[in-house]
Amino acid sequence: MASRKRSRNKPPSMKDVARAAGVSQTTVSFVVNQVADAGIPAETQERVWEAIRELGYRPNAIARGLRNRRTHTIGFISDEIATTPFAGQIIQGAQDTAWQFERLILLVNTGANKQMEQAAVEMMLERQVDGIIYATMYHRQVTPPEGLREVPAVLLDCYVADGSFPSVVPDEVNAGRVATEYLIARGHTRIAHISNVDPIPATHGRLEGYKSALADHGIPFDVSLVRAEVSDVPGGYRAGLALLQRSDRPTAIFCFNDRMAMGVYQAAAELGIAIPQELALVGFDNQEGIAARLRPPLTTLALPHYEMGQWAVNHLLALIEQPDTFANQPPIQHTITCPLIERASV
Amino acid sequence: MASRKRSRNKPPSMKDVARAAGVSQTTVSFVVNQVADAGIPAETQERVWEAIRELGYRPNAIARGLRNRRTHTIGFISDEIATTPFAGQIIQGAQDTAWQFERLILLVNTGANKQMEQAAVEMMLERQVDGIIYATMYHRQVTPPEGLREVPAVLLDCYVADGSFPSVVPDEVNAGRVATEYLIARGHTRIAHISNVDPIPATHGRLEGYKSALADHGIPFDVSLVRAEVSDVPGGYRAGLALLQRSDRPTAIFCFNDRMAMGVYQAAAELGIAIPQELALVGFDNQEGIAARLRPPLTTLALPHYEMGQWAVNHLLALIEQPDTFANQPPIQHTITCPLIERASV
Numbered sequence: 094m095a096s097r098k099r100s101r102n103k104p105p106s107m108k109d110v111a112r113a114a115g116v117s118q119t120t121v122s123f124v125v126n127q128v129a130d131a132g133i134p135a136e137t138q139e140r141v142w143e144a145i146r147e148l149g150y151r152p153n154a155i156a157r158g159l160r161n162r163r164t165h166t167i168g169f170i171s172d173e174i175a176t177t178p179f180a181g182q183i184i185q186g187a188q189d190t191a192w193q194f195e196r197l198i199l200l201v202n203t204g205a206n207k208q209m210e211q212a213a214v215e216m217m218l219e220r221q222v223d224g225i226i227y228a229t230m231y232h233r234q235v236t237p238p239e240g241l242r243e244v245p246a247v248l249l250d251c252y253v254a255d256g257s258f259p260s261v262v263p264d265e266v267n268a269g270r271v272a273t274e275y276l277i278a279r280g281h282t283r284i285a286h287i288s289n290v291d292p293i294p295a296t297h298g299r300l301e302g303y304k305s306a307l308a309d310h311g312i313p314f315d316v317s318l319v320r321a322e323v324s325d326v327p328g329g330y331r332a333g334l335a336l337l338q339r340s341d342r343p344t345a346i347f348c349f350n351d352r353m354a355m356g357v358y359q360a361a362a363e364l365g366i367a368i369p370q371e372l373a374l375v376g377f378d379n380q381e382g383i384a385a386r387l388r389p390p391l392t393t394l395a396l397p398h399y400e401m402g403q404w405a406v407n408h409l410l411a412l413i414e415q416p417d418t419f420a421n422q423p424p425i426q427h428t429i430t431c432p433l434i435e436r437a438s439v
Numbered sequence: 440m441a442s443r444k445r446s447r448n449k450p451p452s453m454k455d456v457a458r459a460a461g462v463s464q465t466t467v468s469f470v471v472n473q474v475a476d477a478g479i480p481a482e483t484q485e486r487v488w489e490a491i492r493e494l495g496y497r498p499n500a501i502a503r504g505l506r507n508r509r510t511h512t513i514g515f516i517s518d519e520i521a522t523t524p525f526a527g528q529i530i531q532g533a534q535d536t537a538w539q540f541e542r543l544i545l546l547v548n549t550g551a552n553k554q555m556e557q558a559a560v561e562m563m564l565e566r567q568v569d570g571i572i573y574a575t576m577y578h579r580q581v582t583p584p585e586g587l588r589e590v591p592a593v594l595l596d597c598y599v600a601d602g603s604f605p606s607v608v609p610d611e612v613n614a615g616r617v618a619t620e621y622l623i624a625r626g627h628t629r630i631a632h633i634s635n636v637d638p639i640p641a642t643h644g645r646l647e648g649y650k651s652a653l654a655d656h657g658i659p660f661d662v663s664l665v666r667a668e669v670s671d672v673p674g675g676y677r678a679g680l681a682l683l684q685r686s687d688r689p690t691a692i693f694c695f696n697d698r699m700a701m702g703v704y705q706a707a708a709e710l711g712i713a714i715p716q717e718l719a720l721v722g723f724d725n726q727e728g729i730a731a732r733l734r735p736p737l738t739t740l741a742l743p744h745y746e747m748g749q750w751a752v753n754h755l756l757a758l759i760e761q762p763d764t765f766a767n768q769p770p771i772q773h774t775i776t777c778p779l780i781e782r783a784s785v
Contacts, residue, residue, distance in 0.1 A: 119465050119468070122465075122468050166562060174521075175520075175521035175527060175530050175546065175548075176527040176528065176530050176531040176534070177524075177527055178523075178524025178525070178527060178727060179524070181521060181522040181523060181524060181527075182522065184521050184522050184548060185522040185550075188522070188548055188550065189550075192552070192555060197547055197555070197558055197559060197562055198547065198548070199545055199546075199547060199562070200521065200545070200546040200547065200548065201543055201544065201545060201546065202521075202530060202534055202544070202546065204531075204534065206538070209538060209543070212543055213543060216512060216543055216545075220566045381524060381728070382727070382728030382729065383728065
């Protein structure tokens with residue numbers, strides 16, 4: 094097997110290069126590592142590089158990095174984006190943007206295991222990545238490994254409490270406002286919100302946007318129209334049933350996510366309430382396999398996964414290439430709008 | 440901002456280490472790179488390592504690799520596993536297994552872009568990964584980049600025509616046989632197969648398994664009961680309609696995948712044919728969001744994504760740690776069984 098033979102042949106060593114170039118190993122090491130004050134004549138340096146090329150000697154990563162000034166790779170630490178079928182477009186957006194600038198994304202998926210995160214950062218620092226993106230599957234506050242402070246870094250779909258890292262996250266408040274205003278614009282004034290019990294930015298932000306839209310349009314906030322439940326189909330079903338069995342039931346519901354909206358579809362079907370004729374619904378996530386498949390298809394908001402991935406890489410490259418531009422300002426805390434996807438549930 | 444200051448301080452250099460240890464840079468370089476024949480006294484070596492630790496000097500990756508003999512990272516090149524919501528469990532299985540052996544998976548998702556694949560392999564070789572896994576989102580024949588032959592490598596969910604790389608893929612033929620025998624065991628003899636038009640191993644293998652199960656049970660193969668269609672819901676619907684409108688319609692259908700089975704549900708509903716009472720169905724993929732959600736829930740086969748990820752890492756580590764064990768045999772071509780998931784459609 095040619096492959097086996099080749100892979101078992103010893104790769105050329107520094108010694109081989111030294112022999113071929115007629116110099117000492119120290120000289121090769123200095124040339125490869127571009128030790129500027131070693132005083133090696135240009136002609137000798139050229140001979141060493143020639144031997145390296147001829148033998149196919151692979152100078153180590155750091156040496157290459159020094160020679161080209163950069164290693165042209167971006168580290169990407171994710172909790173579980175690569176393994177769960179929810180936010181893969183974050184990686185796609187980062188990857189497409191990186192490749193456009195001739196960078197590779199080097200990804201480690203840690204399952205949010207702290208030890209693995211630590212090891213991943215260490216390994217990336219040793220391998221001299223140009224910078225690191227630290228990303229989470231859903232918008233949340235994080236405490237990234239300390240090593241992240243040693244290189245240019247951007248947080249993606251997450252942030253630190255003190256804002257000491259640049260960050261990009263979805264604009265949850267605006268999204269809550271857009272969803273609610275969309276319903277108001279279609280004549281609804283009795284609008285419920287099915288919220289989530291998890292104390293995460295999406296929960297607080299969307300509720301805040303909902304309230305602010307009502308206030309802006311002079312609709313009094315009725316706390317009994319907000320129900321928090323576990324954010325899956327059964328939770329949506331329970332909240333939907335409770336809201337729709339009231340004599341003064343809402344004519345529209347803005348749901349924390351599409352799965353909860355799916356539960357409301359079930360509750361409405363049971364109660365014989367027609368969507369959208371008697372009940373308008375807006376979901377969130379534009380979740381594949383759910384939003385477009387419900388009957389009627391669900392109007393919802395999409396998370397800007399791809400766009401956040403793009404932004405994170407663009408900003409990281411700016412930090413790497415033009416550090417002075419950002420030296421005298423606090424790290425940017427960027428938010429991205431969640432687009433409304435109009436279907437047939439309103 | 441403490442973080443900014445730190446990231447802009449120059450990291451300690453080899454020169455700093457040399458000064459602190461009271462030796463020349465050459466000596467530091469030899470110690471770090473463990474040049475065995477440089478004749479540096481053990482006491483001096485220890486002093487250099489002490490200075491390295493005190494200053495927090497980061498010897499480069501290759502040096503560390505040499506010192507620890509290995510870099511303890513495994514390269515993982517994927518086409519689009521990390522970005523599409525289908526086969527993420529491949530990564531999960533690989534990651535869990537690698538971590539169990541204190542290895543990190545370093546992933547590059549290439550979107551099947553040949554140039555990016557090439558760059559990914561080059562980058563991984565430069566960064567001295569212990570070995571590389573080359574993985575695809577679905578079972579297929581591949582032509583991996585040449586560089587893959589320079590290190591221990593395993594193909595995951597794919598293979599090369601000449602078998603010159605070890606490989607792990609799902610056992611498609613067995614799966615087709617299991618699905619068909621499951622239906623035969625429940626009394627069906629008029630069993631159709633809705634196949635896929637793509638000329639891929641899953642198409643051929645599942646059809647072959649279907650035929651062989653029929654033959655084993657003395658049921659004559661009726662070519663009119665096999666229909667190939669585009670492997671999505673509408674294709675399944677068309678094939679289902681064609682099969683179910685016949686006067687001698689089948690009592691059971693083994694579908695190429697769950698999406699096609701979903702199309703058959705629609706066709707059956709239109710024709711007033713009850714599942715499972717009048718028509719038994721077996722799908723494939725156990726696709727999240729479909730198989731368990733259909734009414735009645737779909738009996739199907741699952742792809743062994745997690746298990747293939749596990750096997751690939753285990754085998755790669757064996758190739759790395761015990762190369763002699765595998766030196767005199769052709770690369771292993773391993774298949775893994777697809778488990779049957781019983782639900783209510785049969």
